Amino acid sequence: MADDSLILGHRLSEWCGHGPILEEDIALTNISLDLIGQATNLFQYAGKIEGKGRDEDQLAFLRYEKEYKNSLLVEQPNGDFGMTIMRQFLFDAYRLPLFEALTKSSDAQIAAIAEKSLKETKYHYRHSAEWVIRLGDGTEESHQRIQKSLDLLWRYSSDLFTSDDIQTEAEQNGISPSIEEIKGLWSKNVYSVLEQATLVIPDNKWEQNGGRAGKHSEHLGYLLAELQYMQRAYPNMEW
Amino acid sequence: MEKAQDILELERRFQEKIDNDIRIEPNDWMPDAYRKTLIRQISQHAHSEIVGMLPEGNWITRAPNLRRKAVLLAKVQDEAGHGLYLYSACETLGADREETIDDLHSGKAKYSSIFNYPTLSWADMGAIGWLVDGAAIMNQVPLCRCSYGPYARAMVRVCKEESFHQRQGFEIISKLAQGSPEQKEMAQDALNRFWWPSLMMFGPSDDDSPNSAQSMKWKIKRNSNDELRQLFVDVTVPQAEMIGLKIPDNDLKWNEATQHYEFGEIDWTEFWEVVKGNGPCNYERVETRRKAKENGEWVRAAAVAYAEKKKNKELAVEA
Ligand SMILES: [Fe+2]
Ligand SMILES: [Fe+2]
Numbered sequence: 255m256a257d258d259s260l261i262l263g264h265r266l267s268e269w270c271g272h273g274p275i276l277e278e279d280i281a282l283t284n285i286s287l288d289l290i291g292q293a294t295n296l297f298q299y300a301g302k303i304e305g306k307g308r309d310e311d312q313l314a315f316l317r318y319e320k321e322y323k324n325s326l327l328v329e330q331p332n333g334d335f336g337m338t339i340m341r342q343f344l345f346d347a348y349r350l351p352l353f354e355a356l357t358k359s360s361d362a363q364i365a366a367i368a369e370k371s372l373k374e375t376k377y378h379y380r381h382s383a384e385w386v387i388r389l390g391d392g393t394e395e396s397h398q399r400i401q402k403s404l405d406l407l408w409r410y411s412s413d414l415f416t417s418d419d420i421q422t423e424a425e426q427n428g429i430s431p432s433i434e435e436i437k438g439l440w441s442k443n444v445y446s447v448l449e450q451a452t453l454v455i456p457d458n459k460w461e462q463n464g465g466r467a468g469k470h471s472e473h474l475g476y477l478l479a480e481l482q483y484m485q486r487a488y489p490n491m492e493w
Numbered sequence: 494m495e496k497a498q499d500i501l502e503l504e505r506r507f508q509e510k511i512d513n514d515i516r517i518e519p520n521d522w523m524p525d526a527y528r529k530t531l532i533r534q535i536s537q538h539a540h541s542e543i544v545g546m547l548p549e550g551n552w553i554t555r556a557p558n559l560r561r562k563a564v565l566l567a568k569v570q571d572e573a574g575h576g577l578y579l580y581s582a583c584e585t586l587g588a589d590r591e592e593t594i595d596d597l598h599s600g601k602a603k604y605s606s607i608f609n610y611p612t613l614s615w616a617d618m619g620a621i622g623w624l625v626d627g628a629a630i631m632n633q634v635p636l637c638r639c640s641y642g643p644y645a646r647a648m649v650r651v652c653k654e655e656s657f658h659q660r661q662g663f664e665i666i667s668k669l670a671q672g673s674p675e676q677k678e679m680a681q682d683a684l685n686r687f688w689w690p691s692l693m694m695f696g697p698s699d700d701d702s703p704n705s706a707q708s709m710k711w712k713i714k715r716n717s718n719d720e721l722r723q724l725f726v727d728v729t730v731p732q733a734e735m736i737g738l739k740i741p742d743n744d745l746k747w748n749e750a751t752q753h754y755e756f757g758e759i760d761w762t763e764f765w766e767v768v769k770g771n772g773p774c775n776y777e778r779v780e781t782r783r784k785a786k787e788n789g790e791w792v793r794a795a796a797v798a799y800a801e802k803k804k805n806k807e808l809a810v811e812a
Contacts, residue, residue: 264554267562270569271550272781274789276543276577283570287563294559311558335792391802392795399791484557484615491673493557493615493665 255352256296257324260314261474262345263289264481265332274335281381285342288374295367315485319475320468327410329465329474333403336389336396340403343382344444348414350379351439355431364429383447390451397452404448405456412461414440511712516642519585527711530704531641532588533602534713539579540597540604542572544778548612549621557615564661565618571654578647585643598783600770607690609772616669616676616683622662624684624691624729630655631725632695635715663732670736677737684733685741692756693764695722701761726754 266286273279297310327345332338353375356368389400415437424430448455464470484493503522510517517523546569553569556562580590596602607625612618633655636648669680696702696718708714716724733740744757767775 267553267566270553270566271546271573272785272788274785274792276573276580278789278792280570280573280577283566283573287566287570290559290563290566294563297559314559315557335789388799389792389795392799393791395791396795396798480554483555488557488673488675491557491676493561493668 256293256300256313257322258328258345258349259289259296260293261322261324261477262328262342263287263293264477265328265330266338266342268332269338278335282338285378285381288371288378292367292371292374295370299363299367311485315482319470319478322470322474322478323466323468324470324474325410325413325416326462326465326471327407327413329471329477330407330410331473334399336400337403337407339382339385339389340400340407342378343386343447344407344411345414346375346379346382347443347447348436348440349375350443351436352431355436359430360428383443386447386453387451390448390453400451401453404453405458408456409458409460409462411444413463413465416463416466418466508710511640511710514640514712516645517640518642526707527713528586530708530711530713531644532583532586532593534708535579535583535586535644536588536593536596537603537605539576539583539593540602541608542576542579544597544604544608544782545625546572546576547778547781548608548610548774549618551612552615552618555615556618561618561665568622568658568661571658575647575651575654578650582641582643582647594786598779598786600779603768605694606764606767606772607687607694608778609767609775610686610690611773613686614679614683616666616679617687619662619664619666619669619680620683620687622658622660623666623732624662624687625694626655626658626662627729628691628694628725630659631721631728635721638712638715640712666738667736670738680736681738684738688741689759689763690767692722692726692759693767695719695725697761697764698759723753726756730754 263286266282266289269282270279270286273282293314294310297313301308301310301313325345327341330337330341350372353368353372357365357372359365359368386400389396391397415433417433421430421433425432445455462471504524507517507521507523507527510521517527549565549569549572553562553565556565580593583593584590593602597604607628612621630652633648633652637645637652639645639648666680666683669676671677672680699705699717699719702718705714705717709717730740730745742757744755746755747753748755766772770776
């Protein structure tokens, strides 16, 4: 979860100064800030549980590519504004029910982080869903563009829900909700918004999975090269 | 048509208000030249905030840790906010926001030249916050008392945030100056590159600043360029000493009699060249902003079209 927040937060931060209107520049930066804040909280907690003395920055900046377990969706490049919005929407629609359920997690710290993140995610979801509808039902050009983004990104959406032994264990301990249940809630929201946006789910049902197992797309390496640049070039220094 | 006599009377009353420190508000009568001067100055200021996002934006994706990344993002976002307030202040004078922005893209409007210098290392984030936001504060604090109400009020908000930025920048560079030899060198290099351009931020020397007298009379400007520059040097030099960095000026010395620092000659040729468009990044900065607008064209069109459709649907339901 921390990796999802970090990588998507990083992607959104690439927009800063380049947004289609100033108000959206500010909005995307806000979302980016929220995600980086979530990543910070989650990494801090992960480092504490791990107990090897790694802090949030070591976890965020000093792992190898395959140790990042973010979904393939969030590492995809920004593309045009429509691509960024569609990626965000598919992600927010997953994060919203996830955080909602995690507020009832048996782990108090996770529940507390989820509580705070849920407030932010509600706003993110509203923002991205509104834009999907606006672009889908806007002009001919915007409809075509956002439909194309959906066509390209759809195959990565199932990767959000890939389960593994750790996930199964977390579900059994009541730390995490059932990922299948989250997927059901996700589908419901996604289908309803896409319909309002007059967009169609692509016919091609082929899925690209692997992010949760550390098998990424070619894009992540470049992202990490930038993200890790300072930590790699100037090791063991304080900033 | 107002008669010449009436205009003289209006101008007299206008100046009287200014002399008595009564704020001018959007609906008040004001001379055309006052309006034009303000539109020029406020729009230049707005453009500077927006273009100013780019040099620092250049390091957001390479910030060295999570905290620095978040702080830098928030800072650059503040600058976007400053741009928004200022474009709004400009609109109260009857200027159209889109046209104002197009003037930036066509090269007709100027912005602060400092943003035409590249950011080459992480230390530049420190140098910019410390020196550039620092110089901006010196320029802007007097504007909080500017005769034009909306501009003065925008400046009050902006100045609060700028002083926060200045402290953050100083914190970044202090940390580097106290760090490893590589970090210290990075900090000194950033100071070397940003010192002189920061002094140029106060504009040409008073002898070469033709609009200043009128702006002072209108209380758009309260201090001369050279006064503010001196104030900046006097405040900043001890800060550099405190963190063990050397100001790149061999002529710099304290004058006991005047209680001011004396400093070397500014390279005005460089200043005017950068203003004309020959700085290291003039082309890239404007091009980036122009592209952002161009790439956003379809998004704005969609938003307008959707709003229109929604309104029509609502009307249909009502009918
Ligand atoms: Fe600013
Ligand atoms: Fe600032």
